[in-house]
Amino acid sequence: MNTQYRTIIVIALISLTLLLKLGDLNGLAEHKVLRDPQIPQTISITYSGNSIILNWSPSQEATSYKVYSSEFPDSGFSEDSSGIYSDNSWSAPISEQKKFYYVTAISDDVNDRMVYVQGGTFQTGSATVTLSSYYIDKYETTQGDWTNAYGYNPVEGISWPVITDIGNQYPMFYITWYDAVKFCNRKSLSENLSPVYSYFRYGIDYGSDPDFWPRDWDASHSYQQNVICNWTAAGYRLPTEMEWLFAAKGGTHSLGYTYSGSNTVDEVAWYNMNAGGNTHPVGQLGSNELGLF
Amino acid sequence: MSGNVSEIVWDIWGTLPGGTLTDPAGPQSGQNRARRNGGIQNGQSMQNLIWRGSITPSTIGRDLGMRVAQTGNPLPSAATPIFSLPSGFYTSEQTIQISCSTPGAQIYYTLDGSYPTTQTGIYYQNPLAVHEPVMLRAVAYQDNMNPSLEAHGVYNVIRYPGQNFVLVEGGTFNNGSSNVTLSSFWIDRYELTQISFLAVTGRNPSHFIGNSTRAAERISWFDVIEYCNKRSILEGLNPCYSYSANGVNLGTDVESWPQGWSASNVNHQNIICNWNANGYRMPTEMEWLFAAKGGNLSHGYPYSGGNDINSVAWYYNNSQSLGLSSPDYGPHPGGHKTGNELNIFDMTGNLIEWCWDIYGAYSSTDQTNPTGAGTGTYRVCRGGSWVCMDYQSYLHMRGYNPPTVLDFFVGARIARNAQ
Numbered sequence: 001m002n003t004q005y006r007t008i009i010v011i012a013l014i015s016l017t018l019l020l021k022l023g024d025l026n027g028l029a030e031h032k033v034l035r036d037p038q039i040p041q042t043i044s045i046t047y048s049g050n051s052i053i054l055n056w057s058p059s060q061e062a063t064s065y066k067v068y069s070s071e072f073p074d075s076g077f078s079e080d081s082s083g084i085y086s087d088n089s090w091s092a093p094i095s096e097q098k099k100f101y102y103v104t105a106i107s108d109d110v111n112d113r114m115v116y117v118q119g120g121t122f123q124t125g126s127a128t129v130t131l132s133s134y135y136i137d138k139y140e141t142t143q144g145d146w147t148n149a150y151g152y153n154p155v156e157g158i159s160w161p162v163i164t165d166i167g168n169q170y171p172m173f174y175i176t177w178y179d180a181v182k183f184c185n186r187k188s189l190s191e192n193l194s195p196v197y198s199y200f201r202y203g204i205d206y207g208s209d210p211d212f213w214p215r216d217w218d219a220s221h222s223y224q225q226n227v228i229c230n231w232t233a234a235g236y237r238l239p240t241e242m243e244w245l246f247a248a249k250g251g252t253h254s255l256g257y258t259y260s261g262s263n264t265v266d267e268v269a270w271y272n273m274n275a276g277g278n279t280h281p282v283g284q285l286g287s288n289e290l291g292l293f
Numbered sequence: 294m295s296g297n298v299s300e301i302v303w304d305i306w307g308t309l310p311g312g313t314l315t316d317p318a319g320p321q322s323g324q325n326r327a328r329r330n331g332g333i334q335n336g337q338s339m340q341n342l343i344w345r346g347s348i349t350p351s352t353i354g355r356d357l358g359m360r361v362a363q364t365g366n367p368l369p370s371a372a373t374p375i376f377s378l379p380s381g382f383y384t385s386e387q388t389i390q391i392s393c394s395t396p397g398a399q400i401y402y403t404l405d406g407s408y409p410t411t412q413t414g415i416y417y418q419n420p421l422a423v424h425e426p427v428m429l430r431a432v433a434y435q436d437n438m439n440p441s442l443e444a445h446g447v448y449n450v451i452r453y454p455g456q457n458f459v460l461v462e463g464g465t466f467n468n469g470s471s472n473v474t475l476s477s478f479w480i481d482r483y484e485l486t487q488i489s490f491l492a493v494t495g496r497n498p499s500h501f502i503g504n505s506t507r508a509a510e511r512i513s514w515f516d517v518i519e520y521c522n523k524r525s526i527l528e529g530l531n532p533c534y535s536y537s538a539n540g541v542n543l544g545t546d547v548e549s550w551p552q553g554w555s556a557s558n559v560n561h562q563n564i565i566c567n568w569n570a571n572g573y574r575m576p577t578e579m580e581w582l583f584a585a586k587g588g589n590l591s592h593g594y595p596y597s598g599g600n601d602i603n604s605v606a607w608y609y610n611n612s613q614s615l616g617l618s619s620p621d622y623g624p625h626p627g628g629h630k631t632g633n634e635l636n637i638f639d640m641t642g643n644l645i646e647w648c649w650d651i652y653g654a655y656s657s658t659d660q661t662n663p664t665g666a667g668t669g670t671y672r673v674c675r676g677g678s679w680v681c682m683d684y685q686s687y688l689h690m691r692g693y694n695p696p697t698v699l700d701f702f703v704g705a706r707i708a709r710n711a712q
Contacts, residue, residue, distance in 0.1 A: 114361075114363060116365070124309065125311065126311030127311050127312060127313070127314050127317075128313045129314045130313070130315045130316070131315075131316055132316055132364075132365055133365030133366065134363065134364055134365040135363040135364075135365060136360065136361075136362045137360045137361045137362070140297060140300065140358050140359070140360050141358060161355075171297055171298045172298075173332075173354065173356055173357055174354070174355065174357070175301070175353060175357065175358060176352060177301050177348065177349075177350040178350050178351065180359040183359070187361065189442070192373075192442065194370040194440075194441075195442075196364075202618045204407075204503060205408050205410050206502070206503060207408035207432075207443060208443075212406075212408060212503070214501075214502050215500045215501075215502060216500070218350070221324055221350055221351060224305075224326070224350040230439065231316075232367055232368040232439060233364065233370070233439050234363065234364070234367035234369075234439075236361040237303065237362055237364070238301060238302050238361070239302055239303065239362035240302060240304055240318045240362075241302045241304040241327045241329060242316075243362055244300065244302045244329045244360070248295070248330070248342055249342060257342075258342065259295040259296075259340050259341060260294035260295040260330070265295065265337050268295050268296065269295035269296025269297070269330075269340040270297045270332075270333050271296045271331060271333060271335055271336065271339070272334055272335055273336070273337065277334075278333065279297050279298055279332070279333055279358075280333075282297070285296075288294065292294055
């Protein structure tokens with residue numbers, strides 16, 4: 001289930017005149033817990049130039065957040081696409097039509113993340129590729145996923161360069177192919193699924209629990225051949241390149257876009273012209289034909 | 294899928310083949326792996342779905358990430374085996390039953406820490422009788438199913454304190470500089486194993502994974518202190534070591550010692566040994582040497598147990614020189630070479646062994662129960678290892694290391710007072 005907790009309504013008084021009175025009107029900022037109390041306990045509003053900035057307390061359960069706005073306190077709310085999210089905050093231009101806001105914490109169950117990709121046949125280059133059905137994560141693997149599997153977020157330990165895109169909803173980066181393989185097995189084991197990857201070296205089968213792999217299992221490029229994939233196991237694995245491509249193109253629902261989900265790159269992709277040098281929380285731009293971000 | 298992080302995929306990098314392909318999974322061999330789409334550091338053209346790139350399996354990048362997939366129609370797995378006994382410390386022989394809820398599944402297990410395949414595992418038929426420390430790993434296999442998740446447990450079965458220890462009767466010998474007189478003591482026939490270190494400390498820092506009956510390496514002198522005290526407490530003995538900081542003795546419970554006590558070489562002289570305690574400790578250098586020479590039964594061999602190093606020791610020629618792919622590369626479980634006059638194994642070769650002593654010049658005057666130099670930087674380690682040449686392995690040779698040193702040829706052997 002994709003669980004959405006609508007937790008808090010913040011009544012924000014946006015016009016400049018009212019802003020001046022905000023101190024007096026603090027009592028009007030209504031904090032109404034509508035559902036699950038463990039999701040954002042507090043929301044604060046600040047203004048900077050012509051922007052409104054919402055900050056909320058982080059929720060461990062949340063994989064992402066959505067901001068809704070309306071001109072009226074109890075009707076007309078819609079998801080607000082005018083703003084920019086960062087970890088536990090959101091900023092947007094001040095608008096007279098948006099006086100009321102609430103923040104929704106979205107908590108994706110693990111199972112919800114995996115989208116079923118109906119098998120099919122597609123053309124790529126000079127090949128005609130037929131794929132069996134498979135599942136693929138609607139999001140890139142996040143730092144939160146990593147924390148769930150390992151108990152800590154390795155990105156937090158990086159002292160240089162200075163990194164600000166740190167948090168559960170941000171994608172994991174600074175990982176190697178070896179790290180990716182190991183993560184897949186750890187995630188599988190944490191969910192009691194049969195791990196996909198086993199490690200063999202010099203005729204010895206080290207099994208699929210990375211705790212029991214040789215300490216130097218990834219110490220040489222040539223050791224990549226020691227990782228064996230069991231394609232019939234239920235656990236997590238990297239997609240094959242063709243699985244990735246078929247899913248990115250929208251599978252059997254493909255509309256033939258240039259980028260995954262659009263012909264306009266800015267609608268679907270964080271890249272060097274719009275990303276500001278940082279990765280961004282997963283799921284904020286448009287998804288593709290299969291709902292993949 | 295376009296943008297944010299570039300995504301690592303399974304396939305080995307290579308030219309995409311043409312023709313008709315079903316569930317392709319990339320080339321069979323190659324040096325690099327494929328990735329798809331660009332990341333935040335790349336331009337628009339790399340976000341185009343036709344773009345593909347390569348990385349080594351060890352490449353990291355500020356915008357290199359991943360996404361997971363799952364097979365659409367996986368085979369079910371056999372149920373995970375269940376052990377009738379929880380992991381832990383036991384003072385008598387134990388019986389362990391293994392069960393599996395998948396009808397007809399066959400259980401294979403190992404006791405040495407290796408992964409039980411249907412070839413390398415032992416087929417489970419009857420309950421296991423366990424009378425020494427073991428690591429039990431078990432997997433259930435059933436036709437047309439994937440192997441089960443593995444079950445594992447560590448059973449630290451010590452029937453009596455000092456199981457597998459040898460009594461070295463006290464005596465007098467000459468160490469080359471002076472006569473040394475020692476009281477009787479116990480010493481382990483075998484080097485400290487990975488299983489025992491794991492069972493006592495909860496950690497297995499050794500480099501050579503896969504057979505945990507091997508001697509434990511990559512353990513520092515401080516690690517051995519921790520092991521000795523924790524094992525003593527587990528077995529109801531008086532721990533030998535306490536920690537003294539700023540003139541205050543913090544007692545024998547390692548967990549109550551200051552954070553980071555074992556991380557810095559300068560702390561080594563904060564460890565105090567109670568030579569009257571009946572718990573586990575490192576041998577002194579002279580105890581180690583006396584035991585290695587065969588005690589009062591010594592034949593005066595240059596290596597512990599013989600004149601032929603090949604028959605008594607794992608050393609460079611029969612271990613490291615054989616190369617990584619040899620099963621004899623690396624340290625071995627104890628007891629695979631001939632024992633010495635006291636039936637103690639591997640005092641020459643396999644692993645260099647930590648001793649208690651601070652390293653210093655031998656005394657030229659006769660001594661009784663010496664415990665090493667009063668002050669210094671290094672702790673003694675003795676006995677050669679699987680990476681040492683024969684001429685580096687003579688019993689008279691001394692070695693020393695900073696107490697925090699971790700090496701895959703340095704381990705330990707444990708002793709006790711004989712009262």
